[in-house]
Amino acid sequence: MLSCRQRGKHVLKTSALSRRVSARSYSNKVRVFPFVTPKEKAIAWLNCGAALTTGDRPLNTLLRFVFPSLDLDALQPVRVQPAYIPTWLVDAELEGTIWAKKQDTDDHFTKDTAQIQFAHTELPGFTYKPLSSLSFMTPTLMEATTVPWSNDLRKNGEDQVLCLPFAHTPFHLSEAMRSLSTADATVADVLRFEPSSVKETMMAAYPVLIPVYLAQYKVNTPIRGKLTETSITAYIEAGVPNGRIAGETVPLLKEILGTFNADPPDLLVAGPYKDRIHSFTNVRSLTAHNVTLQHRTLVEEHADRAITAGKPLREYSQRFFPKGGAAAGGEIDWADARIRPFEAAERHANVQWLAASADLFLLRTMLQVYERRREAGEPAVQDSEIEWVKTQIAAAEKDSEERKPAWLSAYKLQERLLEGSPAASETATSASEGQTVQQEPVQEPKP
Numbered sequence: 001m002l003s004c005r006q007r008g009k010h011v012l013k014t015s016a017l018s019r020r021v022s023a024r025s026y027s028n029k030v031r032v033f034p035f036v037t038p039k040e041k042a043i044a045w046l047n048c049g050a051a052l053t054t055g056d057r058p059l060n061t062l063l064r065f066v067f068p069s070l071d072l073d074a075l076q077p078v079r080v081q082p083a084y085i086p087t088w089l090v091d092a093e094l095e096g097t098i099w100a101k102k103q104d105t106d107d108h109f110t111k112d113t114a115q116i117q118f119a120h121t122e123l124p125g126f127t128y129k130p131l132s133s134l135s136f137m138t139p140t141l142m143e144a145t146t147v148p149w150s151n152d153l154r155k156n157g158e159d160q161v162l163c164l165p166f167a168h169t170p171f172h173l174s175e176a177m178r179s180l181s182t183a184d185a186t187v188a189d190v191l192r193f194e195p196s197s198v199k200e201t202m203m204a205a206y207p208v209l210i211p212v213y214l215a216q217y218k219v220n221t222p223i224r225g226k227l228t229e230t231s232i233t234a235y236i237e238a239g240v241p242n243g244r245i246a247g248e249t250v251p252l253l254k255e256i257l258g259t260f261n262a263d264p265p266d267l268l269v270a271g272p273y274k275d276r277i278h279s280f281t282n283v284r285s286l287t288a289h290n291v292t293l294q295h296r297t298l299v300e301e302h303a304d305r306a307i308t309a310g311k312p313l314r315e316y317s318q319r320f321f322p323k324g325g326a327a328a329g330g331e332i333d334w335a336d337a338r339i340r341p342f343e344a345a346e347r348h349a350n351v352q353w354l355a356a357s358a359d360l361f362l363l364r365t366m367l368q369v370y371e372r373r374r375e376a377g378e379p380a381v382q383d384s385e386i387e388w389v390k391t392q393i394a395a396a397e398k399d400s401e402e403r404k405p406a407w408l409s410a411y412k413l414q415e416r417l418l419e420g421s422p423a424a425s426e427t428a429t430s431a432s433e434g435q436t437v438q439q440e441p442v443q444e445p446k447p
Helices: 014-021 039-054 058-066 173-178 251-258 293-309 311-320 344-375 383-403 406-418 422-433
Strands: 079-100 110-124 191-193 199-223 226-237 245-248 267-270 283-287
Touching: 039 058, 039 079, 039 199, 039 226, 039 245, 039 267, 079 173, 079 344, 110 293, 110 344, 173 199, 173 311, 191 293, 199 251, 199 344, 199 406, 283 293, 283 344, 293 311, 344 383
Parallel strands: none
Antiparallel strands: 079 110, 079 191, 079 199, 110 283, 199 226, 226 245, 245 267
């Protein structure tokens, strides 16, 4: 999508993509962050950013920004395209066997059963780099108000919005994790999990569309000592006021930055939360006998690197959605009960259940530790302590069951029944559909 090209070579081809997907419709489970940044303001900010980073008419462009009435030869885009970035927000709970060191100086790993929970973790819904390797869900956007998808949202003012399709869902991630190698299942040499043991116990996925403006520029910038016309692309987040802007790093600037940084960035980012551009993962809790807060941070960083790299996401999408997901005829099952609308009450209920489940897992872990110590004959373990923990477990089980969202109860029932007879499967499907939002048919664009 973003591509810095010299004159005479291939440039960014968003027009063909726009024609293919601008007529796309989405399920009515999809929620949309409306455009709140006016197009004129977005272009003015993008012009300044592009002029400063490329060295093409920076003074004129800045003066034109401050004094719009001045008739100056300022940098202007050759094309501006509003677009929706498809994204999944995920709340999930996984369990499995891990091997952990409390610190990297330990000489051995300790085996244990662990529970990990993710809250509001972001997964790009498509695989067009570099946009699919960037995090758009800032804390400010997380609190913004969404609206249900409607056909009216295909237009922003007089402009047709580029409606990128959802190419995959996150529901095969646990299966993908079970097929990882030992090396890929190792986190910073202090934690590794047994891939075959990974079990998903809960997942809620919220599909959202995030608005941006893409702008294409033809700039004159030095390349190998010669002023060369180059095509670059920049974007600005349009779902919040004063969103981040980012643009491609031209070769001269990359060379300059390379003297201070061995790995200069391909994109220059400015604005609030600019340091979170590759922060996708939020581990709500990591519970096991031998883990610390450092392990939780390392897991977040490990997952963020995998998403930013791009290749793991592409391989995941190609493996489980080989026909291209929604882009090729609706391979995504939008009736899946785990696809939830991104609404405050829905999100709050799901996270509240995660909190109750984490408390229950911790108490059960405590009971196992007490019982192992008592079996080993440790005199410090009293029967009264074990009975107290059992009482707390019973209360936590009740709390967890009371907090369980209706959709999750229906989905768990469906899972149990699907393990039985075909007749039971039909009953399970009916129970699940009773808890889901009916989808709007996906309309394929005409050639």
